[in-house]
Structures are given as structure tokens and as C-alpha cells.
Amino acid sequence: MPLDAQLTLVVLTHDRPALLRRTLQYYSSLSAHVLVLDASLQSAADIAALFPQVDYRHVPQFAETGVQSRIAHGVTQVATPFMAFVGDEDFLMHDALARSVEFLAVNLDYGLCHGYCLMYQAHGDKVEYFRRDKKGQEDFADDNSGERVLSFMDHYIPPFYAVTRTALLQQWFTALPQGISGELQEFGHAYFLLSAAKARTLPIPYVVRELNHRLSDRPTHMLKKLSDSDPSAVLERHEFAGFLAALTRADGDLNAADGTEQVKKAYATLQACLEDQRSLGLTSIVLSRWNDVFKPADRQFGPRQFVEMPFYNQAFFDVLTEIEFLIHALPAGKLQMEQLEGTWVQHEVLLRAHGNDNSETIANRMWEAMALNIFNPHIVEPLAGLLARQGDPEEAVEMSRWLQRLNSVHREDHRVTLADMPSGQLLQWLDARQPSPVDAQAILSRIDSLGGGPQFGILLLDLNDDMPKLQVTLDSLVEGHCKTFKVVVFTSGEPPAATSAQNTLHFVKVSKSNWVDKVNQIARQSTCNWLMLAEVGDAFTAGGLLRASLELQAAPDCRAVFADEVQREASGALTHIMRPGFNLDLLLSNPTLMSRHWLVRRDVLVEAGGYSADFAQAAEFELLLRIIEQGGMGWLAHLDEPLLVTDAQPLEENPQQRLALTRHLNNRGFKAQISPAAPGAWRIDYRHIQRPLVSILVHGVDDLPVLQRCLASVLLRTRYANYEVLIADDHSVSAELSEWLGRQQKGRVRVISMDQPLRQSALINALREQATGEYLALLSAHGEVISPNWIDALLNQAMRPEVGVVGAKLIERNGTVSQAGLILGMNGGVGSAFVGEAKDAAGYMSRLLLDQNYSAVSNACLMVRSALFDDVGGLDQGHFADAFADVDLCLKVAQAGYLTVWTPHVQFVHSGALPDAPQTLAALQDKWSGAFAHDLAYNKNLQLTGKGFTLAQADGSSWAELLA
Structure with missing residues (x-):
């Protein structure tokens, strides 16, 4: 009989169209009947249409019911005597399927047949292979079904993907109850089949399966399930054993109790097998890289090989080559796609034309792209054409053959895939952000009409003598719209030309030990208005300096400016760094992301003393701290425009950052302690000596159990000793609550009786009049203190002279963030990210994770200096009686010249719900229209x-706005 009349291959897939495309490409040449069960909500009929020989079934009704229901349905659709399951990520050997069918067709007392499994892990540029199965017993032919089961469990190789008699699987899945755990289903699958018939493991490669956490951890999950001593787990196994015993017990065989014990004995046998790793393991054996069109894949064998396994022969490696080609040509899977994202970004950059291009530069970039990945036809095609025109004829023919091979598979365009990835979306955003030629010319004309824009001095470090990277930076500057710049390259190599400071491009030879002194010397002599430190390889965006020119022209008092940027990860993937306006605390907390690539006015830089050679690894950060020390925070500005595409800095502890931060804080009178807060970021303990009295004003009192929980959390969990608690009784709630409040006049707690019911803002103001603390802590009665050091952490920020308000991280009881600082304009009003x-x-x-400045924080947990609260008039109980008075307070404090700090080191349980008060919100937006227009x-x-x-969304409209 032909194979399609004997075997049905059931492909299981769910919401993974790229994997489905690849697996159908692989099985399109298999002569068996291929049945696809696709539980995705959206049909993949367009992919299935590429393979008309495949029987595609869209079964979205099983999307939520689990794999068991889908498989149970699938086995009823099979008409051939044999069948096998396969996941969309795995590759069953065509020849192995045929040989397994041949074996079962001849040996009628056998129920299943398979061979050995190899695991693979696909990366962006390589495939790693692992041995999973160990050589052992291969024939399970004991006439006693109990002994046959035990021998199989003693050398257990999961049989789910084996070629199996269809009738047995139909019987099994018809009997299998719903709701059985995946591990027990797997155990029961093997137990039932081995009870019903004999099994054979042929000494052949049978399947190449993807290594992922779900599958590679399966033995561990199984072992955990079998060894779990929890009473519920023991009961679950016992009940399932009873089910299996009843299902597999033949007439006259064991009674129910003995049958159950036999299943439990099989449990124990499998548990011992997994614990001893008798049959399953995971050892890397081959690492395969395929990065040369003219050579086969380069396979590096690991130090330990298992030659007893049937993988070590040319026939198998020929099949593996075909599989590997599909893995690379039709990429899929999370890890592989994540790594290819960066590669495809680099391909897109290398494919872009430059004004000074010639055939040689184009060819160089194409070969550079091929070195990254040879499976992108959008690189191969132009290179094949180039070779045909001017290259080696033999290479041209080989490249054309490779292109034909790539085009022979039904692939999705890489560019379409990239466009949906974060990096692709960012590339599109950058392209849309560029000014049109008309806008660029209009802005240049505007700059000229105002007397000409500033001249930028780009201080470019080339400390590794990397000419290709230098060319990237120079190309980006030449192709940008702004031409008022000079570039000084500080290179450790030999300058390619003799230049002087008067040249637009000037080379200065330096070493890694003296470059800071050379940079400072050039800065002192420079005629440029603004200076920026950058590195070769940094690419300037087309419009970044142009926008800086126009905006700086309107801000002559500006001392230093930082902009946004796009960063390249080590993989080549792109991420955006869209910074807030000048944010002192975020600068101190995260200098790695906040202190690089500032434009500093030349006279300010020189007056500050230039960069310090003692802080060469944190040169820009240390300089900024001195600029702040000498001139304060005024006229330090931010440009909402990406200026550079640059390599991401490693997020790791930088000792020179810590030293610079310590020196700065010492100069400001703090004996601060600096500790890591996150990779590459810092937490500052200002080590205040004073322990001022803190008055905790509890507001929102309307529910006795809620208030009791809040007050208990304050009294029982607060480590800080010098505090008082004030609660208002305005007789607007239940008599029970008023009576309870009347009994709380003791110790730290003071209940302030009001003559009449007051609205929230007025009530807090009234409590303030009775408070004696130097600092006020506004606390919602609907929240709960969980950090014993919450007052200490709030005071850590509030006692700084430049800080006015401090707020906390609000969290839900389930451990998720409910509010992390307030953003003006978020979701149409005031909201939190x-x-x-x-x-x-x-x-x-x-x-x-970091202390930082926000425009506003919530009074669910807020600290403010009492005198400052009074100076700004307290809460506005007229306009914001019940809503947004906290936002108004923060903005008044900012108007008075003080910072609002949000700290994640105080966590307060609270819903973070914001008031639904549209009229009050409108009043707030009207009062603070400038702040709402752009929250800094x-x-x-x-x-x-x-x-x-x-x-x-990015478009060119912002450029026209600059000219309005």
C-alpha cells in the first residue's frame, strides 16, 4: 500500500504561522497523508493554500479547551491504520516514518514504533544539537503486559510522536477523562499503549525536536508530579491509577486493587528512571554554523560524542542539512527571531544607499551583510547581480544557485516580519521623523534669517583606530541637514591626513591615557559654540542637529542640552531612549542612560574646567555634576528629538560613576551612601542626621475596618520613632466609626473633632493646622503601609533643600503596580505609567526602580515640608475640594522652585484609582495649561x-510646527 493510505501525520499548531509555514514546507514532500489541526483563532488558510496536498483543518473551537480536546478530535478524523503526531516546531524523519510503518505492518502484535530523538536549538546564526535519548532496551516484547510496561518505564522514551496504530489511539483518547494533568496524560498514554501491545524502538534517527523550556523540562515536570508527596497529589495519582487499572485490565487478570498497585509500581519505576537519568538526558553534541554560500555548514562536534547512537552517518547529516536550511531560510521561534531582529536591522542599514557610493563600497557592504547572515535573499540578490557584472563567473553562478534555493521555499518577506518587530517599528519611526526637503530648506532659511545658527563641535573618540566606524559617523553627518559643524577625531591610530583646527575634519593623535587632556585642549581652542563628546560608530540622525540649531537659537541662555537617542544592542537590535526633561534625580540615579551625548556650551564647559582625566570612564557625568555645582539647574534643557543612533552602554556597575556621585554629594554637604539600585544605576542614602517630627495626616476616613487596617499598619510596621498620627472626626460617617475614633485619643494618635463635615482638601488643611510636625505625611485610609522604613525613605528625599514633595510607589495586593508617579495628559487627563x-x-x-522627578505624585502617600505646604497655601479647597488637589499642590511647589520626587523605595498598598471628576479635571488643565501641554x-x-x-505616531508635522 502507498504510504498515504497507511499513515496520517497529525500536525498540531496554534497561533504560530511562521512555524506552520516551515513545517508544511518540510512535510510537503512526505508521501503520507498530512492532517493539520490549527486551533488558532485566525485561520492560516493562506499558508495552507501554498501546500494543496495538505489536509488543513481550522479548529478554533479548541483554542481554549486545551491540547487534549484537539487531539481527541483529531484521532477521530484519521482513516489510515497508522498515525503519528508532530508539533509545528519539530521534524520527523521521512524515512523513519516509512520504516516504522513497515515494521508495524509486518509485526501485528506491536502497537507503536519509533526511533531516537535529537534536540535542536535555533539561534540567529547557528543551530545547536543535543542528544536526548540514551541507548538502551529497544524491543519491549514481553508477553506479560505488566512486565512489558515496567520494562518500558525502566528505559522511558516518550512515545507521543511514535507511529502508532490508529485504533489504539482512538480507544485511548475516547477513554481519557477531561481535566487530567499533562504529566499524567503522558504517563497514561505510554501505560495504555504498552499494556495493549508491544513496542519497538528502531536503531535509527527518528525525530529532530526543538529544545525549549516547555519540552526540555517535561521530564522534570513528570518527575515532580510522580514524587510530589502533597496529599492532593497522592490522591490524584491514586485515582488515575484506578482509572488506568480498570481500562487496561483484561478478563480474568488482576483484580481492581492489584491493578491499581501495578500502575503505582509503574509510577515508581518511571520515577527511578528519571531520577537516575537512565534513558533521558541533555548533552550538547554539535554546533553548526552556516555562514558561507560556497561551503557546507561548519559543524563543530563537542568534546563528548555518543557514537553508539545512530546519528553519526552521512545519510543522517544530509537530512540534517536540509532541515538546517529550512530553520535558517524560514526562521521561527522566539529565540531565533529575537536574535535575527538585530541582524535584519544591520542588513537594512547596509542596504541603504549613500551619496558617495560606488560599486566598491556597495560590494563591501553586501559582503559585510553576507558575513552576518547568508539566508536573506534581499542581500543575496543584489550581490549575485554585482558578481555577474564584475565578479568571478564561478562565484556568480554559485550565488545565483543559492538565490534560487532560497526562493524555492515559500517564505515570508523578512522585511515584512521586521516591520512588526520593535526595531523595525523604530526604523520606520525614524524615517517618518525626518524633515521633508521642503521643511529642511525652510528651517535653514529661518536660521539664516536669524543670523545663522550655532556651530557644533563634534569631539569624536576613536580610541581603537576603527576606520569603518569612523566612516559611519562621518557619513551620517555629511548626509544630515545641518552643515554647521566641525569634527575633531581623537584617534589612537595614525591620522589619515594632515589637518588643522581650521579644517572641518581635524585629526588629533592620542593615547588611551591622554585623550582627556587633548580633548580639553581642543575645547579651549575651539571656535564652535557647542561641543559634544561622541564615539566613532555613533550615527547622527538626519534632522537632530537641525532641530537643535533652531531651538538653541531661541534659547541663548541655555548652558547644556541633552536629547533623545536610539541605541543598538549587542545583537544589533534597536531600542529607543526617550528621556524626560531635565530630571536631576534620574540623572543621579541613572547616569548610564542620562549623562551621555550632551551638547555643552563651549564657555560653560571651559569655565567648569573641562573633562576630568580622573573620571575618564564617566567623563560626561562628572562634568555635568560640576556644571550643576557651579551654576545650579537653570538652563539645562532637553530636546525631544533623537540626535544619535549609538551603541548601548553595558548596564553594569561603573566605579567612576559612584566616585563622581560621592564627590558631588560631599561638595553639597551630604555624607551620602551610594549603592546599586539596578544594573548600571544607583540608590542614594543622603544619611541625614536630624530626626524631625513627622505628622501623618490620615484622610479618606469613611470605613471602619479599612481605617483600622491602615492605622494598624502604621503603628505596627513603622520603624521611625518620631511621628504622630492625626485623624479627623467630622461626624459625616457612621456612629460606630465616630465612637471608635473617640477611643483612639492615646499615644501617638490624635483624633481631631470637626464642627461640621468637611470635604477632603478642607479636612486635610484642617488637620494641618493641628499638626506639630516639621514634615507632613498625607496618607489615604484606604491604603496600607508595608515598608517599615517608609518614613525614613520619604524623609531621605524630603529633607534635601531642593525637594518639596515626595511620593511613593502604589501597588495592588496582588503585587502589581497601581501607580508610579503621575503624568499630566496621560489617557486624556492625569494618569500613571x-x-x-x-x-x-x-x-x-x-x-x-529609581528615584526620579515627576510633575506630580498622589496624596495616597505623600510627604511635604510643613512650612512649604503653608507657603503655597496648602491644598486648594475651593477649586479642588475632592479631586486633584494633590496634583495642584505639586505644581504649586514646582512653581515655587522645588522638585517633586517619586521614590520606588516606599511601597504603599493602594488601588491608585484616580478620581472621576471631569469638571475638576478641566479646571486643573485650565490652571496649568502649560504643564499639561508637555509634562517635562x-x-x-x-x-x-x-x-x-x-x-x-511619527510624522513630519512637528517640523512645520517649528516654523509656525
Whole structure:
């Protein structure tokens, strides 16, 4: 009989179209009947249409019911005597399937047949192979079904993907109850089949399966399930054993109790097999790289080989080559796609034309791209054409053959895939952000009409003598719209030309030990208005310096400016760093991301003393700290525009940052302690000596159990000793609550009786009049203190002379963030980013872990100096009686010249719910229209919706706005 009349291969897939495309490409040449069960909500009929010989079934009704229901349905659709399952990520050997069918067709007392498994892990540039199965017993033919089961469990190789008699699987899945755990299903699958028939493991390669956590951990999960001593787990195994015993007991065989014990004996046998790793393991044996069109894949064998396994022969490696080609040509899977994202970005950059291109530079870039990955036809095609025109004829023919091979498979365009990836979206955003030629010319004309823009001095470090990287930077400057710049290259190599400071491009020879002194010397002699330190390889965006020219022209008092940037990860993938406006605390907390690539006015840089050779690894950060010490925080500005595409700095501890920060804080009178807060970021303990009295004003009192929980959390968990608690009784709530409040006049707690019911802002103001503390802590009665050092951590910031208000991280009881500082304009009003994130998540630019400045924080947990609270008039109980008075307070404090600090080191349980008061919100927006037009703690290039910190839509309209 032909194979398609004997065998049905059931492909299981769910929401993985790239893997489905690849697996159908692989099985399209298999002569068996291929049945696809696709539980995706959206049909992949367009992919299936590429392979008309495949029987594609879209079964979205099983999307939520689990794999068991889908498989149980699938086995009823099989008409051939034999069948096998396969996942969309795995490759069953065509020849092995045929040989397994041949074996079962001849040996009628056998129920299943398979061979040995090899595991693979696909990376962007390589495939790693692992031995999983160990050589052992291969024939399980004992006539006694109990002994046959035990011998199989004693050398257990999962039989799920084996070629199996269809009738047996139909019987098994018809009997299998719903709701059985995956591990027990797997055990029962093997137990039932071995009870019903004999099994054979042929000494052949049978399947190449993807290594991923779900599958590679399966033995560990199984072992955990079998060894779990929890009573519920023991009961679960016992009940399943009873089910299996009843299902597999033949007439006259063991009674029910003995049958159950036999299953439990099989449990123990399999547990011992897994514990001893008798049959399953995971050892890397081959690492295969395929990076040369003209050579086969380069396979490096590991130090330990298992020659007893049937993988070591040319026939198998020929099949492996075909599989490997599909893995690379039709990439899929999370890890592989993550790594290819960076490669494809580099390909896109290398494919872009430059004004000074010639055939040689184009060819060089194409070969550079091929060195990264040879499976992108958009690189291979132009290179094949180039070779045909001017290269080696033999190479041209070989390259054309390679292109034909790539085009022979049904692939999705890499560029379409990249466009949906974060890096691809960022590339599109950057392209859309560029000014049109008309806008660029209009801005240049405007600059000229105002007397000409500033001249930028680019101080370019080339400490590794890297000419290709230098060319990247120079090309970006030449192709940009701004031409008012001079470049000084500080190179450790031999300058390619003799130049002088008068040249637009000037080379200065330096060493890694003296470059700082040379940079300072050039800075003192420079005729440029603004200076920036950069490195070769940094690429300037087309419009960044142009926008800086126009905006700096309107801000002559500006001392230093920092902009946004796009960073290249080590993999080549891109990420955006959209910084807030000048944010002192984020600068101190995260200098790695906040202190690089500042434009500093030349006279300011020189007056500050230039860069310090003692802090060469944190030169820009240390200089900024001195600039702040000498001139304060005034006229330190931010440009909401990416200026550079640059390599990401490693997020690791930088000792020179810590030293610079310690020196700066010492100069400001703090004996601070600096400790790591996140990779590459810092937490500052200012080590204040004073222990001022803190008055805790509890507000929102309307529910007795809620208030009791809040007050208990304060009294029982607060480590700080010098505090008082003030609670208002305004007789607006239940008599029970008023009576309870009347009994609380003791110890630290003071209950202030009001003559009449007051609205929230007025009530807090009234409590303030009775408070004697130097600092006020506003606390919502609907929250709960969980950090014993919460007052200490708030005072750590509040006692700094430049700080006015300090707020906390609000979290839900389930451990997710409910509020992390307030952003003006978020979701149409006032909102918070990061809502729903895990409380310990890092967040964008690690901002969920770091002290920083926000425009406003919530009075659910807020600290303010009492005198400052009075100076700004307290809470506005007229306009913001019940809503947004906290936001108004923070903005008044900022108007008075003080910072609002949000600290993640105080966590307060609270829903973070914001008031639904549209009229009051409108009044707030009207009063603070400038702040709402652009919240300086956020970035104009980011969306003000959802969780925030995602790119907003980019277009060229912002350039026209500059000319308005």
C-alpha cells in the first residue's frame, strides 16, 4: 500500500504561522497523508493554500479547551491504520516514518514504533544539537503486559510522536477523562499503549525536536508530579491509577486493587528512571554554523560524542542539512527571531544607499551583510547581480544557485516580519521623523534669517583606530541637514591626513591615557559654540542637529542640552531612549542612560574646567555634576528629538560613576551612601542626621475596618520613632466609626473633632493646622503601609533643600503596580505609567526602580515640608475640594522652585484609582495649561495612552510646527 493510505501525520499548531509555514514546507514532500489541526483563532488558510496536498483543518473551537480536546478530535478524523503526531516546531524523519510503518505492518502484535530523538536549538546564526535519548532496551516484547510496561518505564522514551496504530489511539483518547494533568496524560498514554501491545524502538534517527523550556523540562515536570508527596497529589495519582487499572485490565487478570498497585509500581519505576537519568538526558553534541554560500555548514562536534547512537552517518547529516536550511531560510521561534531582529536591522542599514557610493563600497557592504547572515535573499540578490557584472563567473553562478534555493521555499518577506518587530517599528519611526526637503530648506532659511545658527563641535573618540566606524559617523553627518559643524577625531591610530583646527575634519593623535587632556585642549581652542563628546560608530540622525540649531537659537541662555537617542544592542537590535526633561534625580540615579551625548556650551564647559582625566570612564557625568555645582539647574534643557543612533552602554556597575556621585554629594554637604539600585544605576542614602517630627495626616476616613487596617499598619510596621498620627472626626460617617475614633485619643494618635463635615482638601488643611510636625505625611485610609522604613525613605528625599514633595510607589495586593508617579495628559487627563506591571519590574529605562522627578505624585502617600505646604497655601479647597488637589499642590511647589520626587523605595498598598471628576479635571488643565501641554517628566515622542512609554505616531508635522 502507498504510504498515504497507511499513515496520517497529525500536525498540531496554534497561533504560530511562521512555524506552520516551515513545517508544511518540510512535510510537503512526505508521501503520507498530512492532517493539520490549527486551533488558532485566525485561520492560516493562506499558508495552507501554498501546500494543496495538505489536509488543513481550522479548529478554533479548541483554542481554549486545551491540547487534549484537539487531539481527541483529531484521532477521530484519521482513516489510515497508522498515525503519528508532530508539533509545528519539530521534524520527523521521512524515512523513519516509512520504516516504522513497515515494521508495524509486518509485526501485528506491536502497537507503536519509533526511533531516537535529537534536540535542536535555533539561534540567529547557528543551530545547536543535543542528544536526548540514551541507548538502551529497544524491543519491549514481553508477553506479560505488566512486565512489558515496567520494562518500558525502566528505559522511558516518550512515545507521543511514535507511529502508532490508529485504533489504539482512538480507544485511548475516547477513554481519557477531561481535566487530567499533562504529566499524567503522558504517563497514561505510554501505560495504555504498552499494556495493549508491544513496542519497538528502531536503531535509527527518528525525530529532530526543538529544545525549549516547555519540552526540555517535561521530564522534570513528570518527575515532580510522580514524587510530589502533597496529599492532593497522592490522591490524584491514586485515582488515575484506578482509572488506568480498570481500562487496561483484561478478563480474568488482576483484580481492581492489584491493578491499581501495578500502575503505582509503574509510577515508581518511571520515577527511578528519571531520577537516575537512565534513558533521558541533555548533552550538547554539535554546533553548526552556516555562514558561507560556497561551503557546507561548519559543524563543530563537542568534546563528548555518543557514537553508539545512530546519528553519526552521512545519510543522517544530509537530512540534517536540509532541515538546517529550512530553520535558517524560514526562521521561527522566539529565540531565533529575537536574535535575527538585530541582524535584519544591520542588513537594512547596509542596504541603504549613500551619496558617495560606488560599486566598491556597495560590494563591501553586501559582503559585510553576507558575513552576518547568508539566508536573506534581499542581500543575496543584489550581490549575485554585482558578481555577474564584475565578479568571478564561478562565484556568480554559485550565488545565483543559492538565490534560487532560497526562493524555492515559500517564505515570508523578512522585511515584512521586521516591520512588526520593535526595531523595525523604530526604523520606520525614524524615517517618518525626518524633515521633508521642503521643511529642511525652510528651517535653514529661518536660521539664516536669524543670523545663522550655532556651530557644533563634534569631539569624536576613536580610541581603537576603527576606520569603518569612523566612516559611519562621518557619513551620517555629511548626509544630515545641518552643515554647521566641525569634527575633531581623537584617534589612537595614525591620522589619515594632515589637518588643522581650521579644517572641518581635524585629526588629533592620542593615547588611551591622554585623550582627556587633548580633548580639553581642543575645547579651549575651539571656535564652535557647542561641543559634544561622541564615539566613532555613533550615527547622527538626519534632522537632530537641525532641530537643535533652531531651538538653541531661541534659547541663548541655555548652558547644556541633552536629547533623545536610539541605541543598538549587542545583537544589533534597536531600542529607543526617550528621556524626560531635565530630571536631576534620574540623572543621579541613572547616569548610564542620562549623562551621555550632551551638547555643552563651549564657555560653560571651559569655565567648569573641562573633562576630568580622573573620571575618564564617566567623563560626561562628572562634568555635568560640576556644571550643576557651579551654576545650579537653570538652563539645562532637553530636546525631544533623537540626535544619535549609538551603541548601548553595558548596564553594569561603573566605579567612576559612584566616585563622581560621592564627590558631588560631599561638595553639597551630604555624607551620602551610594549603592546599586539596578544594573548600571544607583540608590542614594543622603544619611541625614536630624530626626524631625513627622505628622501623618490620615484622610479618606469613611470605613471602619479599612481605617483600622491602615492605622494598624502604621503603628505596627513603622520603624521611625518620631511621628504622630492625626485623624479627623467630622461626624459625616457612621456612629460606630465616630465612637471608635473617640477611643483612639492615646499615644501617638490624635483624633481631631470637626464642627461640621468637611470635604477632603478642607479636612486635610484642617488637620494641618493641628499638626506639630516639621514634615507632613498625607496618607489615604484606604491604603496600607508595608515598608517599615517608609518614613525614613520619604524623609531621605524630603529633607534635601531642593525637594518639596515626595511620593511613593502604589501597588495592588496582588503585587502589581497601581501607580508610579503621575503624568499630566496621560489617557486624556492625569494618569500613571506602568499600571499592571510587576512591582519589582524594571520598567522603561529602569524608571520603576529609581528615584526620579515627576510633575506630580498622589496624596495616597505623600510627604511635604510643613512650612512649604503653608507657603503655597496648602491644598486648594475651593477649586479642588475632592479631586486633584494633590496634583495642584505639586505644581504649586514646582512653581515655587522645588522638585517633586517619586521614590520606588516606599511601597504603599493602594488601588491608585484616580478620581472621576471631569469638571475638576478641566479646571486643573485650565490652571496649568502649560504643564499639561508637555509634562517635562515625560517625552513628547511617547504615547500618552495605555501603560505609556511606547512610541507615539511619527510624522513630519512637528517640523512645520517649528516654523509656525
